[in-house]
Amino acid sequence: MLRVAVVGSGPSGVYTAQALVTQTLLPDVRVHVLDRLPCPYGLVRYGVAPDHEKIKSLQQSLRAVLEHERVTFVGNVAVGGDGVPPERLGELYDAVVYCVGAATDRPLGIPGEDLPGSHSATEFVSWYSAHPDAAADLFALRARSAVVIGVGNVAVDVARILARGADELRPTDVPQPALGVLAGSRVREVHMAGRRGPSQARFTTKELRELGSLPGARMVVDPAELALDPAYGDAGPGAPPLPALVRRNLDVLRAWASAPPRAGDSRPRTIGLRFFLRPVELLERDGRVAGVRFARTAPDGNGGVRDTGTYEEIAAGLVLRAVGYRGMPMPGLPFDAVHGTVPHRAGRVLRDGVPSPGEYVAGWIKRGPTGVIGSNRSCAKETVASLIEDAPLLAGRPSSPDPLAVLRSWGLRPVEWDGWLSIERAEATLGRSLGRGPVKIPDWPGLMGAAHGDSPA
Ligand SMILES: Cc1cc2nc3c(=O)[nH]c(=O)nc-3n(C[C@H](O)[C@H](O)[C@H](O)COP(=O)(O)OP(=O)(O)OC[C@H]3O[C@@H](n4cnc5c(N)ncnc54)[C@H](O)[C@@H]3O)c2cc1C
Known part of the structure; x- marks a missing residue:
């Protein structure tokens, strides 16, 4: 029997568990999927936007894996930092696969970034997703104008949630306090800004198009600004073909730019899409963020942009920075600070450049924050293939016959599958009491109480 700990129950952790129990070379592999939260599914629960029900429903297939007879979910157990040190965890299992994700935001590194009213997209996403580390009162949405950088x-997700009415979000599992704030939101203008042109924007067409279909929001794009992008105009015969994604995005933008205004348009909000604007400073008034100063940029002829020496300011009482994610170092594990990942070879953790038997990585902490949820499946498979190949080396390592008992003896209070099911039931009960479907519990005491069978307050 091979006992494997998978640290992290997001897509990469669950796909790792799946690959471990479905491979046939070693039929008796037992997997414990640990998570610092009492709830599984990582960013599928705490990142994917609540109004994207189809993607959210992926939780059902992840659930089937966590209910496999040789897989055990072990929530409320953090590894590293204040939690179980990696070296101690390694003594309990034959192998440990780290799937801890990379959900920390990248900073902009400009003055004013820390002003009240300036937040990372991560904070906003965590707030509307009911992450228990996000304070329920973190956002008040009293500003009329918001800037989303990225x-x-x-960036599209957070702009869309800001521009949707609370009525559109009520059928989702958005936590009740956040729904209340969204219902009273004074935000009327959402400005999304990127430093490069529309042909270099990273959004996908489906997500972009969805912005234009919101019942209460109107898209605003400036055809002259779009036209600065060499790819925007009709490239004409003989010009190199554009990648399909870029062509489709430009088609969507072109259609918005040429749409005639609707007579009597009563949509209360606007979403402005701005390009060729590089943020240089967050402006302050009365100790809070009051806007963003941007340097205008222009194509440099080599696929990048250069500053033009002119500036523009957009007033905003709320600024959300959505310029990418990065992994966090875990004490006890090697870390590549440049890429924000754990150095590895085909999923084997490298210590001083040498594979460390029994230590593996998968998902965002292995390859950085790229790709869609499905990309984590092939990533996990590669890691599991390495682990299975190493099995003869792992057999001689010390491991515990009952790691859960040892974790408990260290004073930890793991939340197992029954505890998670209890949270699910409590969220359904909470939703019913509010006349809604299941509603997420947004705080640690509530989640832990629910895991132990208390009714939600
Ligand atoms: C805001 C946002 C929206 C997204 N929307 C989509 C989408 O619509 N469609 C799509 O295909 N992809 C989407 N993605 C990408 C997708 O979520 C990722 O590809 C995927 O979640 C990465 O999986 P992961 O398992 O590596 O990390 P995560 O999903 O982040 O899972 C990591 C898990 O590890 C746990 N963990 C972290 N540290 C520790 C520790 N020290 N000890 C124990 N446990 C720990 C965390 O609690 C978490 O459960 C989105 C990403 C973000 C950030």
Whole structure:
């Protein structure tokens, strides 16, 4: 029997567990999937936007893996930092696969970034996703104008949630306090800004198009600004073909730019998509963020942009920075600070450049924050293939016959599958009491109480 700990129950952790129990070379592999949270599914629960029900429903297939007879979910157990040190965990299992993700935001590194009213997209996403580390009162949404810095899919997600009415989000599992704040939101203008042109924006067409279909929001794009992008105009015969994604995105933008205004348009909000704007400073008034100063950029002829020497300011009482994610170092594990990942070879953790038997990585902490949820499946398979190949080396390592008992003896209070099911039931009960479907519990005491069978307050 091979006992494997998978640290992290997001997509990469669950796909790792799946690959371990479905491979046939070693039929008796037992997997414990540990997570610092009492709830499984990582960013599928705490990142994917609540109004993307189809992607959210992936939780059902992840659930089937966690209910496999040789897989055990072990929530509320953190590894590293204040939690179980990796070297101690390694003594309990034949192998440990780290699937801890990379959900820390990248900073902009400009003055004013830390002003009240300036937040990372991660904080906003965590707040509307009911992550128990996010304070329920973190956002008040009293500003009329918000700037979202970044033009990727996460920027699109946060702009969309800001521009949706609370009525559209009520059928989702958005936590009740956040729904209340969204219902009273004064935000009327959402400005999304990227430093490069529309052909270099990272959003996908489906997500972009969805912005234009919101019932209460109107898209605003400036055809003259779009036209600065050499790819925007009709490239004409003989010009190199554009990648399909870029062509489709430009088609969507072109259609918005040429749409005539609707007579009597009563949509209360606007989403402005701005390009060629590089943020240089967050402006302050009365100790809070009051806007963003941007340097205008222009194509440099080599696929990049250069500053033009002119500036523009956009007033905003709320600024959300969505310029990418990065992994966090875990004490006890090697870390590549440049890429924000754990150095590895085909999933084997490298210590001083040498594979360390029994230590593996998969998912965002292995390859960085790229790709869609499905990309984590092939990533996990590669790691599991390495682990299975190493099995003869792992057999001689010390491991415990009952790691859970040892974790408990160290004072930890793991939340197992029954505890998670109990949280699910409590969220359904909470939702019913509010006349809604299941509603997420947004705080640690509530989640832990629910895991131990208490009714939600
Ligand atoms: C805001 C946002 C929206 C997204 N929307 C989509 C989408 O719509 N469609 C799509 O295909 N992809 C989407 N993605 C990408 C997708 O979520 C990722 O590809 C995927 O979640 C990465 O999986 P992971 O398992 O590596 O990391 P994660 O999903 O982050 O899982 C990591 C897990 O590890 C746990 N963990 C972390 N540290 C520790 C520790 N020290 N000890 C124990 N446990 C720990 C965490 O609690 C978490 O459960 C989105 C990403 C973000 C950030």
